[in-house]
Amino acid sequence: MTWNKPMPEHPVVAVAGATGVVGREMLKVLEQRNFPASKVKALASARSAGKTVPFKDGEIVVEEMTPESFEGVDIALFSAGAGVSKKFRQAVVDAGCVMIDNSSAFRQDEDVPLVVPEVNSHDLAWHSGVIANPNCSTIEMVVPLKALADNAGGIKRIVVNTYQAASGAGMKAMNELYNQTREFLDEEPLTIEAFSDQIAFNVIPHIDVPVGDGVYKEEWKMVVETKKIFGDDSIQVAPTCVRVPVLRCHAESLNVEFNEPIDVDAARRALEAAPGVTVEDDYENFVYPMPGLKQGTDDVYVGRLRADTTVENGLAMWLVMDQIRKGAALNAVQIAETLLPQA
Amino acid sequence: MTWNKPMPEHPVVAVAGATGVVGREMLKVLEQRNFPASKVKALASARSAGKTVPFKDGEIVVEEMTPESFEGVDIALFSAGAGVSKKFRQAVVDAGCVMIDNSSAFRQDEDVPLVVPEVNSHDLAWHSGVIANPNCSTIEMVVPLKALADNAGGIKRIVVNTYQAASGAGMKAMNELYNQTREFLDEEPLTIEAFSDQIAFNVIPHIDVPVGDGVYKEEWKMVVETKKIFGDDSIQVAPTCVRVPVLRCHAESLNVEFNEPIDVDAARRALEAAPGVTVEDDYENFVYPMPGLKQGTDDVYVGRLRADTTVENGLAMWLVMDQIRKGAALNAVQIAETLLPQA
Numbered sequence: 001m002t003w004n005k006p007m008p009e010h011p012v013v014a015v016a017g018a019t020g021v022v023g024r025e026m027l028k029v030l031e032q033r034n035f036p037a038s039k040v041k042a043l044a045s046a047r048s049a050g051k052t053v054p055f056k057d058g059e060i061v062v063e064e065m066t067p068e069s070f071e072g073v074d075i076a077l078f079s080a081g082a083g084v085s086k087k088f089r090q091a092v093v094d095a096g097c098v099m100i101d102n103s104s105a106f107r108q109d110e111d112v113p114l115v116v117p118e119v120n121s122h123d124l125a126w127h128s129g130v131i132a133n134p135n136c137s138t139i140e141m142v143v144p145l146k147a148l149a150d151n152a153g154g155i156k157r158i159v160v161n162t163y164q165a166a167s168g169a170g171m172k173a174m175n176e177l178y179n180q181t182r183e184f185l186d187e188e189p190l191t192i193e194a195f196s197d198q199i200a201f202n203v204i205p206h207i208d209v210p211v212g213d214g215v216y217k218e219e220w221k222m223v224v225e226t227k228k229i230f231g232d233d234s235i236q237v238a239p240t241c242v243r244v245p246v247l248r249c250h251a252e253s254l255n256v257e258f259n260e261p262i263d264v265d266a267a268r269r270a271l272e273a274a275p276g277v278t279v280e281d282d283y284e285n286f287v288y289p290m291p292g293l294k295q296g297t298d299d300v301y302v303g304r305l306r307a308d309t310t311v312e313n314g315l316a317m318w319l320v321m322d323q324i325r326k327g328a329a330l331n332a333v334q335i336a337e338t339l340l341p342q343a
Numbered sequence: 344m345t346w347n348k349p350m351p352e353h354p355v356v357a358v359a360g361a362t363g364v365v366g367r368e369m370l371k372v373l374e375q376r377n378f379p380a381s382k383v384k385a386l387a388s389a390r391s392a393g394k395t396v397p398f399k400d401g402e403i404v405v406e407e408m409t410p411e412s413f414e415g416v417d418i419a420l421f422s423a424g425a426g427v428s429k430k431f432r433q434a435v436v437d438a439g440c441v442m443i444d445n446s447s448a449f450r451q452d453e454d455v456p457l458v459v460p461e462v463n464s465h466d467l468a469w470h471s472g473v474i475a476n477p478n479c480s481t482i483e484m485v486v487p488l489k490a491l492a493d494n495a496g497g498i499k500r501i502v503v504n505t506y507q508a509a510s511g512a513g514m515k516a517m518n519e520l521y522n523q524t525r526e527f528l529d530e531e532p533l534t535i536e537a538f539s540d541q542i543a544f545n546v547i548p549h550i551d552v553p554v555g556d557g558v559y560k561e562e563w564k565m566v567v568e569t570k571k572i573f574g575d576d577s578i579q580v581a582p583t584c585v586r587v588p589v590l591r592c593h594a595e596s597l598n599v600e601f602n603e604p605i606d607v608d609a610a611r612r613a614l615e616a617a618p619g620v621t622v623e624d625d626y627e628n629f630v631y632p633m634p635g636l637k638q639g640t641d642d643v644y645v646g647r648l649r650a651d652t653t654v655e656n657g658l659a660m661w662l663v664m665d666q667i668r669k670g671a672a673l674n675a676v677q678i679a680e681t682l683l684p685q686a
Contacts, residue, residue, distance in 0.1 A: 159502045163506070185525050197633060198635055202636065203587055203633060204633060205633070206629055206631060210627045214607070214659075237653065238654070244506070244588075245589075251546050255581050255583075283557050284553045286539045288548050290545050306557025307557070311500065311581070316583060318583065
């Protein structure tokens with residue numbers, strides 16, 4: 001059943017999971033983009049209730065999230081894990097509140113659109129109270145690929161290798177990379193808790209749980225989410241997801257086959273005109289985006305754009321995106337903006 | 344003209360570039376493998392002459408490399424840069440000495456075999472005094488691919504993404520990663536000299552110089568060297584070479600299309616039986632090789648072996664190799680071993 005409750009011009013917004021790394025960034029993005037909220041509530045588990053989180057010139061006191069927390073709330077931005085999203089879904093929707101969920105809980109549900117506004121904001125038309133934010137690695141590639149696919153008859157196959165930052169595993173993981181690196185330099189025993197293995201001066205070819213056939217769930221997400229966002233089940237996606245010792249931006253290397261020819265110049269023009277994309281590509285002068293230097297940015301940065309002549313209609317490129325912003329908090333707030341009544 | 348000077352059972356060996364990170368490892372590998380040298384000489388530039396390098400229970404005094412250094416030498420292992428290799432080639436060969444060169448100087452020369460002993464030791468039959476050691480990134484993938492190609496009708500296309508360690512850029516680069524990381528943690532200004540950009544907590548999608556069409560030379564090397572080593576110009580290679588903040592082992596992620604079907608079980612058996620390969624792959628228990636933990640090893644380690652169902656006859660896999668050993672010093676010494684008179 002499609003949602004038919006009109007959105008007020010100045011909605012009440014709740015951030016669920018407000019003390020986490022994404023929740024804090026959601027508050028920052030709401031502030032930076034002057035989101036026209038009449039009120040912003042910060043919700044978290046009982047453990048965090050009473051703490052404060054910064055917002056605009058002041059602070060918001062964090063409230064314990066209960067089913068009653070959503071009465072009078074119009075939009076709830078969730079980033080508290082799949083379990084919490086599942087637990088509160090019914091209460092949120094029953095309160096007449098739209099849930100924009102950053103977890104993987106509902107992304108494959110048939111009645112839940114999976115939305116990246118630059119790609120498929122049209123899917124917001126049929127939501128029934130819950131809208132899912134895609135996985136960060138998926139968001140990163142679909143934003144530039146949308147512009148290219150529109151100019152090349154759609155996508156046939158994507159081989160994608162990720163170089164993912166610690167931030168994707170949360171604040172504890174970022175701290176572990178930072179502190180473990182110092183332990184390594186000081187030749188002290190390494191503290192390994194947030195990751196399965198040492199991350200300092202190492203690379204871990206594994207993100208999330210096994211889902212069968214040698215694939216980890218982060219990889220599976222990139223396959224199924226890309227098909228759903230583009231509304232095209234024929235797109236073939238072959239991902240390898242890898243954690244690298246970088247703090248908070250993800251890089252991705254793509255080899256893409258399109259259905260029709262697209263040359264590098266046309267691809268560059270399409271990317272330069274695309275919303276949410278910045279081309280940073282002067283390879284002769286060693287100009288390309290790098291994840292250690294893009295914290296706090298909003299766009300997906302594209303460099304190393306070149307023909308992949310080993311395959312028909314092939315392009316290769318290199319992407320960098322702040323995983324916490326466009327990969328999570330910013331995309332969720334952009335969805336909320338798209339729900340506002342249009343002037 | 345093919346080389347026809349017989350190799351003595353106990354050759355005199357020179358290591359040219361003996362004070363560098365690869366030269367030192369060459370000495371270590373000669374020692375560890377009990378290479379039957381009658382004498383080992385250490386050569387370097389005038390600047391390093393008189394220094395000592397460790398060998399067996401003692402040390403060798405480094406001599407300045409001159410054209411006369413190769414009189415009476417049977418095998419010279421060169422790792423002093425392409426310029427030095429070019430400068431001394433004629434003197435080495437004129438002295439009746441076989442040059443095994445780790446630089447890129449002669450790899451594409453028609454009279455120079457490019458050899459990875461596990462793959463194409465047969466090419467040693469036609470050398471004319473100079474044998475080239477391939478680029479480390481190429482060595483890493485051709486060793487396991489040889490076993491698979493033999494069981495799958497050859498290779499159609501390889502998409503390879505590298506996660507390359509600082510060591511590939513030499514000792515200064517390894518030190519820069521180490522020291523720059525401490526500067527980063529201490530919030531001091533970063534010293535950037537060995538790399539084009541910050542390497543601490545960063546990833547740089549660029550190795551070596553531009554060669555046109557958006558490609559850097561490290562990538563070009565992987566294309567042309569793979570074809571030459573396999574003796575098969577039809578193999579398509581699409582590489583993206585990336586530097587990561589790891590000290591000395593390279594990782595690679597491969598998506599390979601073979602000419603004929605090969606299932607994962609058959610591939611695993613072929614890899615387990617292959618010389619120079621260790622399979623370390625229990626993905627459900629998060630067992631896979633990682634570059635931060637493989638320093639000092641000799642094999643190419645293979646994990647994450649799985650079907651790539653997005654393409655016909657596809658396999659994906661993850662490789663790790665100590666770049667200084669099998670990627671440089673060990674491969675050169677293995678070539679030297681193959682030149683010894685067979686018992």
